[in-house]
Amino acid sequence: MYKTYTEKTVNDAVAKGLAELKVTEDDIKIEVLDSGSSGFLGFGKRPAEVKLTVINPELKTYETIEALINRVEKDVKTKVPSQSTEEAIEETESRERVSQKAEDLEENSHEEVEEKDDLSHSEKNHPIEQAAKDTEAYISSIVLDMGIEHTTKMTVKKNNIDINFDAKLAAKIIGKRGQTLNALQVLAQNYFNSIYRSYGQVIIDVGDYRAKRKETLEILALNMADKVRRTEERVKLEPMPNFERKIMHNALSREPGIETYSEGKEPNRYLVITKK
Template sequence: MNEVTTTGQSVEDAVNQALLTLGAEKENVEVEIIDEGKKGVFGLFGAKPAVVRVRVKEDPAEQVMAYLRNIMEKMGVTPKLQLSENDRIMKINIIGDNLPMLIGKRGQTLNALQFLAQLAANHRVPHYAKVMLDVGDYREKREASLVQLAERLAAQVIRTKRKVKLEPMPSFERKIIHSALTKNKNVTTYSEGTEPNRYVVVDLAKH
């Protein structure tokens, strides 16, 4: 039970009764006053009880994870989700079976799930700046792969004197490419295109 409607001689009495019924603390509930009631003449005649509806506040992070579980269950996967929160970032790690299908080609499925989780968080938890979704250590491996790709393409651009356009990727992956080549004074990187088809260009630096 996470919601109850109760009555009392006053709003405070009705709320206290609801808290007892729900087994909750006042700071963890939302109170809706339906009727403030009346004391009546001499406290008896014309008296009317106060009526309140009290709901237990849902953990917003758990709401986001429940949303993700629902999507993944429809995909035929029932994984476990591990949550960690730090500096306005919600990190969710997916653990279980059939995980490759949640990653998809070059992480496209995982990125789509992360995008949906971000939308859910923006709606339910406005104070979260970012949601990061991972499967095992996929993100770490993907970052290492992107850094190697960036270095290889930079060498190609320097050798051929021709710029290279990468495939479209989400902003946080483009940032990895940009960061990997920041110290390389022989090349420059920039993004072109519009979301979701924005991509990185590696070009010769102008001296």
Template sequence: MKQITATGTTMDEAIESALKQLQTSKDQVDVHVIDEGKKGFLGFGSKPAIVQVSIRKNPVQDAESFIQDVAAQMGAPVTIKTDVKDRDIMMDLESDKVAMLIGKRGQTLNSLQYLAQLVINRESNQFYTVMIDAEGYRGRRRETLESLAERLADKAIRTGKDVRIEPMPSYERKIIHSVLQNNREVETYSDGKEPRRFVVIRPSR
């Protein structure tokens, strides 16, 4: 964290001096007042104001830097486009080696997403939800899961037996539940413990 101590005849002047040296704006810093200073009388007995100004950490930038470092170590340099809406953060990765970043069934992408969320929330006083996509993978994966849900629901109905789906992250399990929530012939529930939690499709009884 960049930090500087500055002085001025007033607190505002001291803060302004610090902002110029840090090349930033007031909304990007935290200010700690060391001494409010004293005007004195006719120039006698005056004391300068002293402030300590620190650039506020940007958790989103920290997460972007983390992902870029990991991707570089994997040999898949990446460009990141980030969109923040309230407490939802969407990151889209672009790379010439995007398949490496996605991994088998999105496992590498899911791991990056989990770690990025840890980085963003480790020093934040509010919780942010992070979603990481890579060149449209999430949309394609959703279509695959929707088709899988319908196919396995038919299997459960046909055989009269529970069908257990492979472990997947919570947001992918939600897709399965959502697709089948209006199907009166089956019911769904999640079982197991993270990170091996899975969905079970059960014929309605």
């Protein structure tokens, strides 16, 4: 699902498209079809043309580009919002509750490490398979507390523990741009660290959301790199977890004339893209 836009410059064409589609640059893939030309003495002048392709899975549920453009106007006219006020409040409260619990665990992580050092030798050497099962049960109980019925599938490969959720209300587990899912992952990782002495990485997923999110971040990284080249100004992205910043770092590692680095403190650390 895409639409092309023409304007005097590429930036103007992109801005025009973003405004009409009511999206942000991380919802779309930007392709410059023609960078345009100011011509010479009025001759050979032509507008810039860009193609904006929707990549946000939620927005791709609209059947046509016209339905996407008219989505807010349609909701207002019919007075039937896509999500009830109660559902929106419930989702926000669930996300905030999980996020707060994750932040509390992050803040107390040093105390937890000290307490863990007081455990017996046998407890600190909890087998990774058992630690993974306990972590699966723990994070599953939190999602149940959110009022979401689900099943989980857990696999252990070397030091990687993957816990995948299957639920009708998968969107509530994911949250806006994966915020709730990321908070759950922090909870799971901290819990796992408290019962397993050696290194292990816990990944929480719902369906194939992580793979789709990775693709979205890689496209966003390329979009922003092109924007840096066009404007010659650095771009600061919104705060995101370390593993998502790493995806974007890797996506741009071989882009000519582009460099990336992170600024800020967790959990508000963000990626910066600039020219070399």
